[in-house]
Amino acid sequence: MVASLALACHAVAQDTPVISGGVGFLTNTNQAGTTFLPIAEPLLAAPLGSRVLIESRAALIETIKPKTGLPRRYSNSFFAGLTYLQGDVIVAPHLNFVAGSFLIPFGTYNERLSPVWINPLQDGPLIASLGSMGTGTGVGAQVRGSAASSPNYSLTYAAYYSTRSGNQQFNSERSFGGQSSLYFKPQRVEVGLSYGRLLQGTHENFYGMHVWFEPKDTSFRLRSEFARGHHAQGYWVQADYRTTSWGGQGSWRRNFEPILQFQQTWRRDNTFSDGLPLVNTQRLDAGLNYNLPHSTRIMTSYSRQFSSTGDRNIWETGLTYRFLSPAWKGRNK
Amino acid sequence: MNPSKAHRTHRVWLYGGLLAAAVTASSVTVRAQQPTQQSTSKPTAQAKTGSTKTPPTMADGARVYGENCSRCHNPPEGFPQHVSGTIARHMRMRASLSEQDWDALLRFFNPK
Numbered sequence: 001m002v003a004s005l006a007l008a009c010h011a012v013a014q015d016t017p018v019i020s021g022g023v024g025f026l027t028n029t030n031q032a033g034t035t036f037l038p039i040a041e042p043l044l045a046a047p048l049g050s051r052v053l054i055e056s057r058a059a060l061i062e063t064i065k066p067k068t069g070l071p072r073r074y075s076n077s078f079f080a081g082l083t084y085l086q087g088d089v090i091v092a093p094h095l096n097f098v099a100g101s102f103l104i105p106f107g108t109y110n111e112r113l114s115p116v117w118i119n120p121l122q123d124g125p126l127i128a129s130l131g132s133m134g135t136g137t138g139v140g141a142q143v144r145g146s147a148a149s150s151p152n153y154s155l156t157y158a159a160y161y162s163t164r165s166g167n168q169q170f171n172s173e174r175s176f177g178g179q180s181s182l183y184f185k186p187q188r189v190e191v192g193l194s195y196g197r198l199l200q201g202t203h204e205n206f207y208g209m210h211v212w213f214e215p216k217d218t219s220f221r222l223r224s225e226f227a228r229g230h231h232a233q234g235y236w237v238q239a240d241y242r243t244t245s246w247g248g249q250g251s252w253r254r255n256f257e258p259i260l261q262f263q264q265t266w267r268r269d270n271t272f273s274d275g276l277p278l279v280n281t282q283r284l285d286a287g288l289n290y291n292l293p294h295s296t297r298i299m300t301s302y303s304r305q306f307s308s309t310g311d312r313n314i315w316e317t318g319l320t321y322r323f324l325s326p327a328w329k330g331r332n333k
Numbered sequence: 334m335n336p337s338k339a340h341r342t343h344r345v346w347l348y349g350g351l352l353a354a355a356v357t358a359s360s361v362t363v364r365a366q367q368p369t370q371q372s373t374s375k376p377t378a379q380a381k382t383g384s385t386k387t388p389p390t391m392a393d394g395a396r397v398y399g400e401n402c403s404r405c406h407n408p409p410e411g412f413p414q415h416v417s418g419t420i421a422r423h424m425r426m427r428a429s430l431s432e433q434d435w436d437a438l439l440r441f442f443n444p445k
Contacts, residue, residue, distance in 0.1 A: 014418030014443065045423045053422045090425070093432040111427070118406045149431035156429035185400050214404055221404070295410055324409045326416045 017046035017327035021057065022117030024320035026299075030312055033066035041083070041116050046327070056085040057115070082169050084137055098142040098160075101170045105144065105158035105179045106131030106194045107208045107225050117322035120240050120259045121287050121301055123314075127234040127265060129275030130227035131177070131196045131206035138162025139172040147180075154183040164200060174199040177206070188214045194227075202273055204230040219244045232276040234265030242291070259287035259301070281307040295322035389433065394441020401428040402438075417442035 021042040028035045043057040064076045086100035103111045109128050113119045114136075128136075144158035159178035165171060177196030183189070194208035210225040219242035226235040238261040247253035264282045272278055287301035296319070303314040402408070402424055412420065421439045424430060430438065 014415060014439070015422075016413075016415045016419060018412075018416045018419045018423070045419050047419050047422055053419070053426060055423065055426070088422075088426045090422075096426060096429075098426070112405045115406075144426075144429055146429050146431035146434075149434060154431065154434075158429070183400075188400070188404075212404070216399075291407065293410075295407070322407075322409065324412050324416075326413055 015047040017044065018324065019044055019327050020322075020324040022115060022320055022322045024116045024318055026116075026122050026318035026320075027316065028122070029315040032068070035063065035065040037064075038062045039116055043115075044327070051090040053088040054086075055088060057083040059083050085170070092145075094145050094147060095143060096145045098144060099140075101137050101139050101165075101172070102142055102160070104132050104136060104138050104162070104175075104177065104196070105142070105160060106177060106196050106206065107179075107227055108192070108210045108212070108223065109225065110136050117295070117297075117320050120238075120257060120289060120299075121261060121285055122299060122316045122318055123285075123303070125225065125234075125236040125261075126263050126276060126281060126283060127225070127227045127236065130229045130232070130234070131194060131208050133162070133173040133175045133196065133198055134275070135171045135173060137170070137172055138175065139165040139167075139170050152185060154185060156181050156183070173201075179208075181210075186216070188216050202230065202271070204273070206230075229268075229274045229276075231269050231271045232265060232267050232274050234263065234276060236261060236263035255291040257287075257289040257291060259285070259289065261285040261287075277307060279308045281305060295324075296320070297322075389437035389440045391441055391444055393437035394439070397430070397434045397437045398441055401430060401434070414443055 019042060021040070023040045024038075026037040026039060028037065038061070040060045041057060042060075044055065046054045048054060059079070059081055061079045062076060063079070064074050067073045067075050082101065084101050084103050086098050086102040089097040089099075091097050103114075105111055107127075107130075109119075109125055110132050114124065114128075138160055140160060140162040142158060142160035145156065147155040147157050149155070157178065157180045159176075161176045162172050162174060164174040175196060175198045177194065179192060179194040181190055181192030190210070190212040192208075192210045194206075194210075196206040196208075198204045198206075206227065206229050208225065208227040210223070212224070213222040214220070221240040222238070223240070224235065224237040227233065238259065240257065240259045243256040243258075244254050246256075262282075262284055264280075265276050266280050267276070267278070283303055283305040285301055285303045287299065289300070290298040292298065299316070299318040299320065301314075301316045303316070305312050305314065398408075418439065421435060421442060424438060425435045
């Protein structure tokens with residue numbers, strides 16, 4: 001009994017809720033002028049008991065952009081909303097149940113790379129809206145987990161159903177879909193497939209595939225994703241390298257992070273229901289980030305976008321900070 | 334009663350009894366062997382899948398961290414141990430970690 005009490009105390013001692021997230025100040029310069037985007041994305045993770053976790057992420061964004069035709073005059077708008085609010089239950093070793101408002105599991109960007117403190121480039125991919133059902137979140141239920149795992153591979157799955165919600169904070173479309181990924185651990189190669197079906201309006205199907213390769217003991221990452229909708233399709237390929245092997249411990253040269261990304265979209269017809277560019281588009285992004293101490297990052301990038309409506313340059317800079325703190329002071333064991 | 338007929342009847346009873354005893358003994362033997370077979374075959378299967386019940390080591394946790402968490406994001410500068418369970422549970426959901434990888438990650442976050 002004393003042992004079980006000690007175990008319970010140990011478990012509780014590790015389960016203090018966490019407030020994490022990122023804040024940033026981003027700028028975007030194109031032919032229309034410079035837009036400033038102060039942004040905060042706080043995240044709360046609060047365990048309940050030994051098998052439940054409540055998670056939520058919010059976005060607070062102020063957009064300050066130049067007024068058209070009025071040099072040096074700016075307009076501003078403010079947005080605040082919950083990105084997701086979900087309850088997670090560990091049902092069995094291979095089964096987790098999620099209910100509430102959750103990020104739609106399609107491709108890799110929406111669930112893995114969208115937070116401001118993670119994505120190495122400011123802008124999401126051009127195809128980010130394919131499969132994310134317009135809002136990126138679903139309101140309903142989801143099952144997910146590890147179907148099989150060994151030292152050599154891991155097979156994961158996710159399947160969801162979302163109902164339509166017109167609530168301003170929990171906006172979603174009626175849809176269902178899922179994802180499965182096979183990850184070869186020694187080779188650090190992941191191949192995944194995604195599927196989604198919109199169950200209202202045009203009843204579109206979305207298909208996705210992603211391949212990630214991150215060689216072991218290097219700071220190189222190659223990520224790619226392809227998505228196809230009923231009216232458009234596209235892909236992106238991103239190479240990212242962190243110069244951690246340059247210089248000795250503590251050297252300033254270790255903190256650079258060059259990024260190169262190429263993406264392309266095609267329209268299959270003239271129905272514009274998916275958020276992709278209205279004409280076939282190619283875009284090259286070249287970024288250079290510098291990772292400062294204390295999870296602070298300076299981001300810079302130059303993008304050149306090519307399309308029949310006109311080519312354009314996009315310059316982006318930003319400063320992001322990632323924070324992580326206990327919700328209250330606890331005792332370390 | 335004919336003596337040869339009585340002898341045959343005794344033989345039938347004898348063989349029948351021996352057969353019943355053999356069946357009973359064999360079933361007892363099989364039942365007795367079952368736990369032994371399980372106890373010998375299970376570790377072999379576990380060794381093949383790598384799902385042994387031995388507690389995960391720090392190296393296992395570091396591997397899980399490298400294979401899952403740091404693929405997407407840079408590691409945080411550090412965090413107090415009393416939030417390690419919350420972070421590990423969050424990563425279990427986000428990265429669909431197996432039960433064993435979750436344990437290993439928790440061990441990695443709590444080295445003491």
